[in-house]
Amino acid sequence: MQPVISIEGLTKTYKSGLQALKPIDLTIRKGEIFALLGPNGAGKTTLISVVCGIVTPTTGTIVADGHDIQTEYRQARSKIGLVPQELTTDAFETVLATVTFSRGLFGKAPDPKHIESVLRELSLWEKRNDKIMTLSGGMKRRVMIAKALSHEPDILFLDEPTAGVDVELRRDMWNLVRRLREQGVTIILTTHYIEEAEEMADRVGVILKGELILVEEKTALMKKLGKKTLTLNLQDPLQTVPPELAEWNVTLKNEGHELEYVFDSNLEKTGVPSLLRKLSDLGIAFKDLNTSQSSLEDIFVSLVHRDTGAAA
Numbered sequence: 600m601q602p603v604i605s606i607e608g609l610t611k612t613y614k615s616g617l618q619a620l621k622p623i624d625l626t627i628r629k630g631e632i633f634a635l636l637g638p639n640g641a642g643k644t645t646l647i648s649v650v651c652g653i654v655t656p657t658t659g660t661i662v663a664d665g666h667d668i669q670t671e672y673r674q675a676r677s678k679i680g681l682v683p684q685e686l687t688t689d690a691f692e693t694v695l696a697t698v699t700f701s702r703g704l705f706g707k708a709p710d711p712k713h714i715e716s717v718l719r720e721l722s723l724w725e726k727r728n729d730k731i732m733t734l735s736g737g738m739k740r741r742v743m744i745a746k747a748l749s750h751e752p753d754i755l756f757l758d759e760p761t762a763g764v765d766v767e768l769r770r771d772m773w774n775l776v777r778r779l780r781e782q783g784v785t786i787i788l789t790t791h792y793i794e795e796a797e798e799m800a801d802r803v804g805v806i807l808k809g810e811l812i813l814v815e816e817k818t819a820l821m822k823k824l825g826k827k828t829l830t831l832n833l834q835d836p837l838q839t840v841p842p843e844l845a846e847w848n849v850t851l852k853n854e855g856h857e858l859e860y861v862f863d864s865n866l867e868k869t870g871v872p873s874l875l876r877k878l879s880d881l882g883i884a885f886k887d888l889n890t891s892q893s894s895l896e897d898i899f900v901s902l903v904h905r906d907t908g909a910a911a
């Protein structure tokens with residue numbers, strides 16, 4: 600697939616000496632929705648800010664839609680829309696003036712029809728003559744999105760678009776993102792929420808302490824997330840796993856007091872009912888059972904363990 604953003608050897612060390620990004624290589628494909636996941640302080644905003652030309656990289660090159668973000672900044676930036684995490688807009692201006700002005704900043708000819716359709720899509724048309732400062736927080740966020748779309752960007756960055764927004768805005772945002780994707784816009788969003796990535800993304804990148812530790816198709820990642828563990832507390836401890844249970848790939852834990860079975864909860868046949876029947880046939884009784892789902896955190900932990908070479 601055609602790359603729309605190519606990032607090579609990107610690092611960022613802030614003046615304070617903090618290395619916010621370790622060498623990052625990443626290609627964003629044209630027309631995809633890419634979700635960048637990571638905990639607070641992982642480097643998501645720094646990465647976006649560098650690609651959008653707000654923060655200068657320490658090393659590395661970034662090409663956006665064929666233009667080097669540093670040597671051809673204006674051409675590259677005109678292709679990009681950015682919805683930042685923080686609301687940065689003129690409080691005394693009206694909605695319409697702010698969004699119209701944003702388009703002009705990118706050297707685009709005025710297009711009142713486009714501005715109107717953006718404002719209507721974001722339920723801002725009725726508020727077009729209101730001053731920004733009189734709007735609610737959610738409405739202000741909608742204005743930020745309208746500003747980012749004012750110059751018809753081919754690439755849209757959304758930095759935590761749904762942090763702290765209500766259900767309605769979240770749903771509108773997701774619908775908008777889908778419609779933009781249908782129009783061929785490439786979307787990169789950062790989020791803490793795995794559901795958001797699950798709902799929206801084609802691919803997911805996980806960033807941890809400035810390091811892009813995983814980039815994967817969402818469906819593959821969801822398969823990993825779909826892993827569940829069934830733990831049975833046995834009535835009587837077992838010395839070894841009975842050969843009759845070989846097909847389930849179970850393990851004994853806690854000195855034979857617990858039988859553990861890891862299965863894929865996405866599958867129609869998880870193997871759980873048949874395992875329980877087999878245990879009953881074998882006369883293996885259990886006092887209690889519980890299941891736990893591997894979370895994004897589990898994936899983080901196992902990746903960190905792997906990266907540091909510690910025993911998993």
Ligand SMILES: Nc1ncnc2c1ncn2[C@@H]1O[C@H](COP(=O)(O)OP(=O)(O)OP(=O)(O)O)[C@@H](O)[C@H]1O
Pocket residue numbers: 613614615617619637638639640641642643644645646
């Ligand atoms: N201007 C700056 N000067 C020095 N350090 C900074 C600056 N901006 C960010 N940092 C640091 O860089 C690291 C990465 O921050 P960044 O905002 O990119 O993370 P994030 O993944 O976006 O986090 P969050 O989810 O909290 O928004 C953090 O340790 C942060 O404190």
